[in-house]
Amino acid sequence: MPPQIVAMGGGGFSDTSARTPLDNYLLELTGRERPRVCFLGTASGDDDRYAARFYRAYASASHASDLALFGTPTADDVARLADQDLVFVGGGNTANLLALWRLHGVDRALRSAWEAGTILAGVSAGAICWFEASLSDSFGPQLEPLADGLGFLPGSCCPHFDGEPLRHDRYAEEIAAGRLPGGFGVDDGAALHFIGTELHDVVAEEPGKRAYRLDLEGDGIKVVELDATLLADGADG
Numbered sequence: 001m002p003p004q005i006v007a008m009g010g011g012g013f014s015d016t017s018a019r020t021p022l023d024n025y026l027l028e029l030t031g032r033e034r035p036r037v038c039f040l041g042t043a044s045g046d047d048d049r050y051a052a053r054f055y056r057a058y059a060s061a062s063h064a065s066d067l068a069l070f071g072t073p074t075a076d077d078v079a080r081l082a083d084q085d086l087v088f089v090g091g092g093n094t095a096n097l098l099a100l101w102r103l104h105g106v107d108r109a110l111r112s113a114w115e116a117g118t119i120l121a122g123v124s125a126g127a128i129c130w131f132e133a134s135l136s137d138s139f140g141p142q143l144e145p146l147a148d149g150l151g152f153l154p155g156s157c158c159p160h161f162d163g164e165p166l167r168h169d170r171y172a173e174e175i176a177a178g179r180l181p182g183g184f185g186v187d188d189g190a191a192l193h194f195i196g197t198e199l200h201d202v203v204a205e206e207p208g209k210r211a212y213r214l215d216l217e218g219d220g221i222k223v224v225e226l227d228a229t230l231l232a233d234g235a236d237g
Contacts, residue, residue, distance in 0.1 A: 001117035002195050004029065005152065007127035009159040010188030011205055013057035014050070014091060014123050021205035021231035022191055026086055026121050027061055035085035039066040042100050043092025043125040046070040050090050062086075069100045081109045086119045089126030094146055095138035097125055107150055114152060127191075128157045133180050135171045143170045145179045153197055156183030161212065163188040172221045175214055182215035190228050204228035 006029070012022045019027075027035060039054040041047055046068040058064040067077055081087060087110065089097075101107045114120050120130065128134035129149055133156040136146040143166060149156075158171040167185070174180040184192055184199075190209040193201045202211045213224040 001031070001119075003114045003117070004119045004200075005114070005130050005194045006119065006121040006191050007130060007153075007157060007159075007184075007186065007194070008121065008123040008191040009127060009161055009186030009211070010123060010163055011190075012123055013053055017053040017056050019057045019061065021233060022189070022203070023057060025191075025203060025231055026088070026119065027058075029119055030085040032085055035062050036083060037062040037064050037086045037088060038081060038084045039064070040069075040087060040089045040106075040122075040126070041066065041092075042069050042089070042106075043094060043097040043129075044090055045092065045096075047092075054088070054090070058088075067106075069104055069106070073104055075105075078105055078109050081106070081118070082113050082116065084113065084118050086121060087113065089120070089122030089129065091122075091124030091126055093138045094125040094129055094134060094136045094149075097129055098148065098150070101150075111150070111152065120152070124159045127159050127186065131155060131157045131183060133183070134158065135167065135174060135180065141166075143167065145174050147180075153194060154181075156180045157192075158183070158185045159188075161185035161187050162209070172214060172223070175216055176221050178216070182213070184226075185212040185214060187211065199226075202226045202228040203231055205231050205233075 135158040187209040189206040190204040
């Protein structure tokens, strides 16, 4: 399979503890009846309640597992990422996630898995971590540029684009000031599906949800709405 990343602005099992159309979309992308799916809850401090929501949503449809880094992870634990069909990264603090991944070599393991065909996906922090840069609340609710993302995908990203009013204006300001490269704003309930490093589709689990492309053009910001393909309702837990 070609390298694929699905970056969700919000939504999915993180909000419901049950599979939603976005979760089912991820499972279908693997092409397997019972794919191997690993949850990375690093950004939430490996919160047990978050992991429990993942298992409630995914255990009945996959061989579900998780990789916790707050403890004593081994090299074999990290190497297990290469055996997965899908890796799902939860939301939380993106800066903390990146620091721990780099400390334990998870960043390198994920790149190798991605290049070998493992689908990488995630929500919020788990969506923006794949880009070169992002607008993040890792340092507080005022939102700041985070310029040292993994760089699997070019440009920048901002989640929760319709769910938190401050994000739209702050993202445009940071791009206009040159502190962030152009990129994508993604609504809650919508997701960007990349094949390789090219945007393949925008999908959504609710009507009216979409993504936006923002780029510096002259002295201003050019904003292009990206309509989303509405996924069939198939929420299941």
